[in-house]
Amino acid sequence: MILSTVGSVISGGVGFAWLLLFLLGYSLAVACLLWNAQSRKNQSIWRRAGFFILGWTGFVSVGTFIIIQGLIMGAGHSTGNISATDILVPGAGIIRKEPSFTLAGRLNTAADYMHMHPESRVILTGGLADGQLASEAQVMAWYLEDHGIEPNRIILEEESSNTLENITYSMTLIKQTENRELDEVLIITSDYHLLRTQMIARRAGLKAAGIRSVSPSGLYKQYAVREFFAIFKSMFFDWPH
Numbered sequence: 001m002i003l004s005t006v007g008s009v010i011s012g013g014v015g016f017a018w019l020l021l022f023l024l025g026y027s028l029a030v031a032c033l034l035w036n037a038q039s040r041k042n043q044s045i046w047r048r049a050g051f052f053i054l055g056w057t058g059f060v061s062v063g064t065f066i067i068i069q070g071l072i073m074g075a076g077h078s079t080g081n082i083s084a085t086d087i088l089v090p091g092a093g094i095i096r097k098e099p100s101f102t103l104a105g106r107l108n109t110a111a112d113y114m115h116m117h118p119e120s121r122v123i124l125t126g127g128l129a130d131g132q133l134a135s136e137a138q139v140m141a142w143y144l145e146d147h148g149i150e151p152n153r154i155i156l157e158e159e160s161s162n163t164l165e166n167i168t169y170s171m172t173l174i175k176q177t178e179n180r181e182l183d184e185v186l187i188i189t190s191d192y193h194l195l196r197t198q199m200i201a202r203r204a205g206l207k208a209a210g211i212r213s214v215s216p217s218g219l220y221k222q223y224a225v226r227e228f229f230a231i232f233k234s235m236f237f238d239w240p241h
């Protein structure tokens with residue numbers, strides 16, 4: 001657990017490998033404490049084993065949920081070392097030619113930041129879904145232009161359909177169109193989504209700082225619980241190609 005914490009600090013933020021190492025250390029620590037506690041009781045080995053399995057499962061499940069929710073909340077309240085001029089805003093659904101409530105929040109945060117940092121540019125990432133009239137990225141661009149952001153500061157990535165593709169397709173786009181590597185990025189996304197997006201970006205080799213778009217309390221609680229499961233899905237299945 002100590003090693004994973006130190007590793008996260010040295011590497012510039014929480015990554016999937018460090019998180020998994022921390023959770024494995026936590027699980028082992030719980031196992032040792034419970035086994036020692038059970039071994040002191042005058043019970044049969046099978047009874048002690050049964051209580052140990054139930055206790056370990058309960059403590060690890062609840063503890064893991066609390067740890068990850070704490071990390072989600074911490075990422076949502078931390079901006080990190082913001083020095084990148086490239087901003088990335090992941091899509092979050094559109095309604096015909098208008099951004100969803102969640103996506104509008106991300107774009108408002110991005111617009112505020114870009115007005116304060118005129119040297120910054122933004123990569124808007126999101127593809128064309130079935131039944132939509134325009135890609136998410138294009139709708140996002142129209143919204144930012146209506147909020148005073150110049151078109152020459154906007155880059156569109158219009159092929160992606162999930163968070164991993166938001167990151168990796170944007171990296172490929174910058175390399176193909178500008179003949180450079182996207183090494184550092186400032187991610188602006190919803191508070192509950194920021195942790196997983198940054199971890200995916202770091203897995204892809206990016207230095208990723210973040211700014212949160214604040215969600216209403218009810219929405220945050222709903223999606224933060226969903227992100228708990230999404231983080232484990234990304235941990236094992238979301239690998240850059």
